[in-house]
Amino acid sequence: MYFSKLIATGACVPKTVISNQKLSELVDTSDEWISSRTGIRNRHFAQTENASDLAIGTARQILSRCQIAPEDIDLIIVATVSGDYTTPSVACLVQAAIGAKNALAFDISAACSGFIFGLSVADKYIRAGIYKNALIIGSELLSKYLNFNDRSTCVLFGDGSGGAMVVRSDEPGLLCEALGSDGERGLSLTCGHVPTSSPFNGLPRGTDPYVHMDGRVIFDFATRTVPKSVEEMLEKQGVGIEDIDLVVPHQANSRIVEIISRKLKIPMEKFYLNMHEYANTSSASIPIALNELVENGRITPGMTVLFCGFGAGLTWGNMLIRM
């Protein structure tokens, strides 16, 4: 019987850091307003890089940390909602850059749940015995979709990429998962809308590809639907709070994480937060945090880590992994 486990992680974020203070020179906001409501202090914005550049950076770092040669990579999945192009996929661009000429490559669109969705897909290919390994990356260039005249959204997001190499194993790394989607609330968080238009229907070309968010619906979703889904997964799996060493939530808003912590009765000390540095990087959020935890030694082999992705779609993805 085959299982999947993570063997290496990596990340790649733009060098340019924009603090709340710097942002408030352009936008009518303040460090106090942003950080008290979200926990965000900084975000990284690209200068010339696009989503593929960050994903390639992540891929190269992962390859430098594991023994798998590019031509031996079976599968590349990039979770993104902000790829350089609608096509080719960012995954195909990564494939070309690293020389993974034998890999199947495609993107997944699941916003902030994207990395977990990617891990889930890879796990199924691996368990079915079809592939032996998979490079899973979350990469976002959200700054190009931010309307800097809309202070309710432009302060929340950042650019970045993170990922992991997943391989076939005799023992599970990935212990259980609970993924879900709710399209009925889908339009409460949108990005990159391209309306229908052509000379033959007389409809105008689009001018509003920006992020739009209904704060209340998303708050509701994050603080009600998400904890409920985690609870159900843990109960089904027979996992108690004491079995969880660390929680890596999607890094959107620290106030929301506090509410989730309270509802799940998992103490905040077990939650890892880094949105103060990166803001919300959508699908990159969880793997950037994961990579930090591996790099600083806070995650060690044998630890049981709970990952909670949730966001646009609306989508959610919870996963318990033995590292």
Next chain:
Amino acid sequence: MNFEKIRDIIAEQTGKDAEEITMETSVKDDLEADSLDLFQIINDIEDEFDIKIEDVENIKTVGDVVKLVDELSQK
């Protein structure tokens, strides 16, 4: 009575003294509650009274909340 339950929920969420909260108390100014605090208060009230509060934007005072709850829980 609805006011007492609502007052206690608000006191718990904001950390303010229940005695200080009246119908005229302003959510933003007196309670120093931001939009996230208000959302959480409304969610707790929805759970407590088993109602759905759609219109949150026009809530300025505790009295506004009580009025909404009174209206919705009659249905």
